[in-house]
Amino acid sequence: MTNWSALSDACGSADHVPALLDRFEADPSGVWSDLMDHLCPQLDTVYAASFAALPRLADIASRSDGEHRRWVLLAAGAIMSCAPTGDDVFEALSAPIAILHQLTDQSLRETPDTETYVALLQSLLSFEGVEIWDRCLEGLETGEYEVDCPYCGVNLFIVIGKADCFAASDDYSLREVEKTPLHPLRPDEQEGLAKRLHDRTFADGQHVISRGVPYLFGRATCPDCGTAFSVSDRIVSRHH
Ligand SMILES: [Zn+2]
Known part of the structure; x- marks a missing residue:
């Protein structure tokens, strides 16, 4: 079990993160900004609680589909794009990262909207530890x-x-x-x-x-x- 009170996010103690993830699961697009403010502000800063949330995000993504799933994958992708290549997190969280990668790979084939497609493609690269291009494809x-x-x-x-x-x-x-x-x-x-x-x-x-x-x-x-x-x-x- 994750000891959330021992971890921090952008706003201090991560005690409230499980409840925030519950709300995100119920309404990913509506709670997206709130989740990012806590776990990945400006989409470029992460905390211990951000990585600790990945197993739960993988679980939520597995049990959702369509646009719902895409929001969850994009949240996890934003967090992983902040992890440098070869960071310990890739080994420590290899199981949820593999699930997120596989679901993103699948979602890409079902995403006709180009803007969302490119964002998901960046997420795919972030789960592989590819730097720079996991946040620089939007220009395409x-x-x-x-x-x-x-x-x-x-x-x-x-x-x-x-x-x-x-x-x-x-x-x-x-x-x-x-x-x-x-x-x-x-x-x-x-x-x-x-x-x-x-x-x-x-x-x-x-x-x-x-x-x-x-x-x-x-x-x-x-x-x-x-x-x-x-x-x-x-x-x-x-x-x-
Ligand atoms: Zn010149």
């Missing part, structure tokens, strides 16, 4: 990332849009600006996570996301200084 859905040029340091917009894929150093939404085209990975260059994300999103029918993945892992050119660079390397460096 919004169509935009911001990075720094590795040479001149200027802030760049990397646009992975439905109509156009380019880099720009000025706000392209306000006026005509100089744009340099992005160079996506060729199919024979795709490997590792890039290939897996491309193939998985395609198989799940998320074709807009799938089409963007080779650009995310491809190359861009700084419109200001002409330096070519790897888009994903710059995203990783900004988040380290």
Whole structure:
């Protein structure tokens, strides 16, 4: 049994967490913000009670389905995205994490809404201990990332849009600006996570996301200084 009073969350003693989880189970979307305020504020801070809640979240997810289940998986995914790769929690909680991973894998195939799909895909990666990409895939859905040029340091917009894929150093939404085209990975260059994300999103029918993945892992050119660079390397460096 978890000794909740010995643990803390964002608001102090975790005594009240079991009751909070009961309320979350009854109404995941309604209690989501309350749960996150206690266990994962700003979606980037965790406490001992956050990880202690994972077995219960796995249990709730197992006994729910559809949108209900997705909220539970996203809560657990937010918590796990705060655990560094190789953290002890992956071994200590391997059983509930395996359940959460399997349910997320299954939910992805049943989630047509692209925004929710990408959030769940990040959760899937968080249960595997993949860092950075468990919180940096949203740009594939919004169509935009911001990075720094590795040479001149200027802030760049990397646009992975439905109509156009380019880099720009000025706000392209306000006026005509100089744009340099992005160079996506060729199919024979795709490997590792890039290939897996491309193939998985395609198989799940998320074709807009799938089409963007080779650009995310491809190359861009700084419109200001002409330096070519790897888009994903710059995203990783900004988040380290
Ligand atoms: Zn530059």
